[in-house]
Amino acid sequence: MTALETVIGLEVHVELGTKTKIFCSCAVEFGAPPNSHVCPVCLGSPGALPVLNEQALALGIRAALALNCSVPAQSKFDRKNYFYPDSPKAYQISQYDEPIGQHGFIEIAVGGEKKRIGITRVHLEEDAGKLNHSPYGDVSFVDLNRVGIPLIEIVSEPDIRSAEEARLYLEEIRSIMQYCLVSECRMEEGSLRCDANISLRPVGQREFGTKTEIKNMNSFRNVQRGLEYEQERQTGILARGENIAQQTLRWDEATGTTLVMRSKEDAHDYRYFPDPDLPRIVLSAAYIDARRDEIPELPAQMRERFEREYGLPAYDAGVLTASRGLAEYFDQTAQRVRDPKSASNWIMGELLAYLKAAMLEIDEIHVTPFALADLIRLIEDGTISAKIAKTLLKDMLDSGKDAKTLIAEQGLIQISDEGELRAIALRVLAANPKTVDDYRAGKEKALGSLVGQMMKETRGKANPQIVNRVILELIAGGE
Amino acid sequence: MSLSRKDVLHVAALARLHVTDAEQEALAQELSRILAYAAQLNTLDLVASLAGVEVTSHMSVSSMVTRPDAPGESLPPEVVMANAPDAEEQQFRVPAVLEG
Amino acid sequence: MDFFSSLQELHAGLLKREATASELADLSLQRIASLDDRVHAFLHVSADCVAAAKETETVIGQERILDGIPYALKDNMCTRGIETTCASHILKGYIPPYSATVAERLNDAGAVLMGKLNMDEFAMGSSTENSGFFPTRNPWNLERVPGGSSGGAAAAVAAGMVPFALGSDTGGSIRQPAAFCGVVGLKPSYGLVSRFGLVAFASSLDQIGPLTHTVEDAAIVLQAIAGKDERDSTSANIQAPDYRAALTGDVRGLRIGIASEYFGPSVEIGVRNAVTKAIALLEQLGATVSPISLPHTEYALSAYYLIAPAEASSNLARYDGVRYGVRAVDAGNLLDMYEKTRSTGFGSEVKRRILIGTYALSSGYYDDYYKRAQQVRTLIRQDFLDAFESVDVIVSPTAPTTAFRLGEKVHDPLTMYLSDICTIPVNLAGLPAISVPCGVIDGLPVGLQMIGRMFDEQTLLRVAHAYEQAAGMAPLRPALAMGVKA
Numbered sequence A: 001m002t003a004l005e006t007v008i009g010l011e012v013h014v015e016l017g018t019k020t021k022i023f024c025s026c027a028v029e030f031g032a033p034p035n036s037h038v039c040p041v042c043l044g045s046p047g048a049l050p051v052l053n054e055q056a057l058a059l060g061i062r063a064a065l066a067l068n069c070s071v072p073a074q075s076k077f078d079r080k081n082y083f084y085p086d087s088p089k090a091y092q093i094s095q096y097d098e099p100i101g102q103h104g105f106i107e108i109a110v111g112g113e114k115k116r117i118g119i120t121r122v123h124l125e126e127d128a129g130k131l132n133h134s135p136y137g138d139v140s141f142v143d144l145n146r147v148g149i150p151l152i153e154i155v156s157e158p159d160i161r162s163a164e165e166a167r168l169y170l171e172e173i174r175s176i177m178q179y180c181l182v183s184e185c186r187m188e189e190g191s192l193r194c195d196a197n198i199s200l201r202p203v204g205q206r207e208f209g210t211k212t213e214i215k216n217m218n219s220f221r222n223v224q225r226g227l228e229y230e231q232e233r234q235t236g237i238l239a240r241g242e243n244i245a246q247q248t249l250r251w252d253e254a255t256g257t258t259l260v261m262r263s264k265e266d267a268h269d270y271r272y273f274p275d276p277d278l279p280r281i282v283l284s285a286a287y288i289d290a291r292r293d294e295i296p297e298l299p300a301q302m303r304e305r306f307e308r309e310y311g312l313p314a315y316d317a318g319v320l321t322a323s324r325g326l327a328e329y330f331d332q333t334a335q336r337v338r339d340p341k342s343a344s345n346w347i348m349g350e351l352l353a354y355l356k357a358a359m360l361e362i363d364e365i366h367v368t369p370f371a372l373a374d375l376i377r378l379i380e381d382g383t384i385s386a387k388i389a390k391t392l393l394k395d396m397l398d399s400g401k402d403a404k405t406l407i408a409e410q411g412l413i414q415i416s417d418e419g420e421l422r423a424i425a426l427r428v429l430a431a432n433p434k435t436v437d438d439y440r441a442g443k444e445k446a447l448g449s450l451v452g453q454m455m456k457e458t459r460g461k462a463n464p465q466i467v468n469r470v471i472l473e474l475i476a477g478g479e
Numbered sequence B: 001m002s003l004s005r006k007d008v009l010h011v012a013a014l015a016r017l018h019v020t021d022a023e024q025e026a027l028a029q030e031l032s033r034i035l036a037y038a039a040q041l042n043t044l045d046l047v048a049s050l051a052g053v054e055v056t057s058h059m060s061v062s063s064m065v066t067r068p069d070a071p072g073e074s075l076p077p078e079v080v081m082a083n084a085p086d087a088e089e090q091q092f093r094v095p096a097v098l099e100g
Numbered sequence C: 001m002d003f004f005s006s007l008q009e010l011h012a013g014l015l016k017r018e019a020t021a022s023e024l025a026d027l028s029l030q031r032i033a034s035l036d037d038r039v040h041a042f043l044h045v046s047a048d049c050v051a052a053a054k055e056t057e058t059v060i061g062q063e064r065i066l067d068g069i070p071y072a073l074k075d076n077m078c079t080r081g082i083e084t085t086c087a088s089h090i091l092k093g094y095i096p097p098y099s100a101t102v103a104e105r106l107n108d109a110g111a112v113l114m115g116k117l118n119m120d121e122f123a124m125g126s127s128t129e130n131s132g133f134f135p136t137r138n139p140w141n142l143e144r145v146p147g148g149s150s151g152g153a154a155a156a157v158a159a160g161m162v163p164f165a166l167g168s169d170t171g172g173s174i175r176q177p178a179a180f181c182g183v184v185g186l187k188p189s190y191g192l193v194s195r196f197g198l199v200a201f202a203s204s205l206d207q208i209g210p211l212t213h214t215v216e217d218a219a220i221v222l223q224a225i226a227g228k229d230e231r232d233s234t235s236a237n238i239q240a241p242d243y244r245a246a247l248t249g250d251v252r253g254l255r256i257g258i259a260s261e262y263f264g265p266s267v268e269i270g271v272r273n274a275v276t277k278a279i280a281l282l283e284q285l286g287a288t289v290s291p292i293s294l295p296h297t298e299y300a301l302s303a304y305y306l307i308a309p310a311e312a313s314s315n316l317a318r319y320d321g322v323r324y325g326v327r328a329v330d331a332g333n334l335l336d337m338y339e340k341t342r343s344t345g346f347g348s349e350v351k352r353r354i355l356i357g358t359y360a361l362s363s364g365y366y367d368d369y370y371k372r373a374q375q376v377r378t379l380i381r382q383d384f385l386d387a388f389e390s391v392d393v394i395v396s397p398t399a400p401t402t403a404f405r406l407g408e409k410v411h412d413p414l415t416m417y418l419s420d421i422c423t424i425p426v427n428l429a430g431l432p433a434i435s436v437p438c439g440v441i442d443g444l445p446v447g448l449q450m451i452g453r454m455f456d457e458q459t460l461l462r463v464a465h466a467y468e469q470a471a472g473m474a475p476l477r478p479a480l481a482m483g484v485k486a
């Protein structure tokens, strides 16, 4: 049997970070009591009419541009008609044939290689409500708080070739949306959602195989797991010489399998038509340019720059650009120190560990990039040792004081005065003749013990390089 | 253009309308008559003259109406639920929804 | 003083304390009590209207003509706390959580809501026989329909139960009943009056307007309801001009267009004669009359009966028995609930139009039906634009006939649709139009339709007013209304 190639396309929904819903002024709030953010418009009351939220439009356009889409001067809203209790008007206001963005792409790094994934379209639409199901299975409950929260749907080209690529693509989308302040993209809260189309075909074949659609993959891990499972399942079916049924499937996290939701025969006829309640969207070139200007340096560009400008390893650049806040933090720190790699080490090591333990975000801590840079510079110019710096950073994070204040308070300035250190070293050597003899006898370890004694004498403040040199000189001189 | 009973049933299913056996035939005839009349839009002369004609989907003279992203008042929860045919604990109750 | 007096006269009477607002509300209640068991114009009479009227009594001011004036709304305009049904069983008992912008504006102007008026269910019909509850009868002849879908509004004004009412017009639903009942009915330009709170039938065609006894009254009511509304994205961003100031009575030099397409064989001879006479009168007043052509008129009905049902099929999908309205009781599962609720809640005409509209939008038919209809619409708009290059107003019959008998057309939907031939193109083009009485044949009024340029209600009202004054016909008073003591 010929080798099979996996073909995946993703449909990603991103909730836009607006204060209010897309067509009414109800506040957007996650986790509010049921039906507490509902008005005649989002309740679908007879006679109520939608009015577009300017910020939803702006964020949608910004997102489309950040995904390298072309944004046409005109687009429109259409009604997607379907009956479902989570859809109060029995139609969703969406965009059909004139979306706000088309023909975009993003790049992901697969095994060290850059790969471009095409984006077919980005369109604006309203979210549906939430259904809660009775444990007895006889009734369902409808909560409309989520109805009308602005979404963009990002539809990829079928350019994705593995479950891992799908996860990388999704992570990159999240990163870009977060960098652009379009959305917080919390998958666990549903502000980032992902459906996938997957099919297999013999390598070299142009036409696509029969695809299935998978829904309900509600974490990055589940996206990868769900697609891996489905890829295996389809491979098995084809290996048995059977045909794939075109179906919509539901990823079931508990069992780690996909379940059939509906078959092709049940496919909807959405009867899209232009929504007469919403005038066409008309965008001036100046408006589009202004949205483009709002886009910051994106993660891919930043990674590249960190490697180029600061000489960081790709791994560091990847970790430090995981969020815009972290990347900017590093960038500002690195600009102020001699060795950017040391800034990377401090942030990736001490700082990230602290954030994780304290469950904080980078913008929630006391230590500014300036303060961290000051600390690193104090090490670089020999004022304090790295060891003391570690303790200091902890104090800085706890107290909010800067390094210089803490050093002054605690008398922590490093002793680099050679004369002073020589005097202490003489005392240490005199008190430890056995160790000195051991060293002379070739026991390298003995040197460490002597340095340790020095540090003890100076309460850690001795400059370790000078201590090393002075001790070696004194031992050599004493021969 | 004439509609069969099957067409009527298909369209009725899309519109979530139940059509009884007795209604099917009558509706098929009525709708066929109306659509036969509307089919004058498909006469060759008109279709030819419509080539390149824009659609008028929006009557509105103004375009791009937006509102600021400023929260306003939502309805009091009891008002939201006031007209509900069936409700429980601030939620609308419906027969079980099977699809995920 | 009665409700055949002009709004200006009623206002003067209130200022001079010849009557109080609560007395006017009482008068209205008496008229309703004595006439409506025969006319059936009202679906709901407001319980607290007299109390509401009393509240206005202290504030009646010189410039506030509508202070303390009773009125009623077609039952497809939402009124907070007051049942709003669209004359449909599916909305029986529905209490809206908010009021339509027009209701708020009239309330702000001091007008007193007497109640809600019968209509064809969801405004689908031309006779008010499609009301889910009962048909309304024509005050001129109780065996005749009042027209529709704003039949309750036209009948209530014609019978003098209220001095004015608001109706809605999607394909003629203000103008045709106004013509049948001998009152003035104005359909404003699309976007001039907010649709917020108007239960949608066909969103790109619906427009709210007044039904009154005189053109001046129509201008006064329009003034109160017109203008930009932030809650309706299709509401036009224009400042409403002073409509009454436009009523100069002078039509000298005005160019009137007559389109032969509106005088086809379906137009009854009596109607034709009355309209011809009216045109002659306008000429005497100094207007010039010239023939024009609106060549795509023949396609208007087809386009309308695809576009309006298509939009309706979507607009009426929300009546699913989940959040409001009447839910069928014996439903087993969700699908069953939807189908039973909608099949028992909607009347046959509504279901018919939902089915046509669903079909026109469905996969495989969209291009041949819906899209083509929207292209035809463009041609019809263009016809009017071309015509308005050479004329200022287009004059025609409002309806090809006078009021027909109850039951005469109700079982023949297509024939019923054809009776809207003169009014429908106007909605497709979004233009303003008015119907004013131009005669009475065999005891039934005839309506004269005038169509104006987009947002040029001023010219339209000026011509209608000049004609009305010269013809000396307004207000028309049906025999039924004369015998009533008030």
Ligand SMILES: [Zn+2]
Binding pocket: A021, A024, A025, A026, A037, A038, A039, A040, A041, A042, A043, A148
């Ligand atoms: Zn809302």
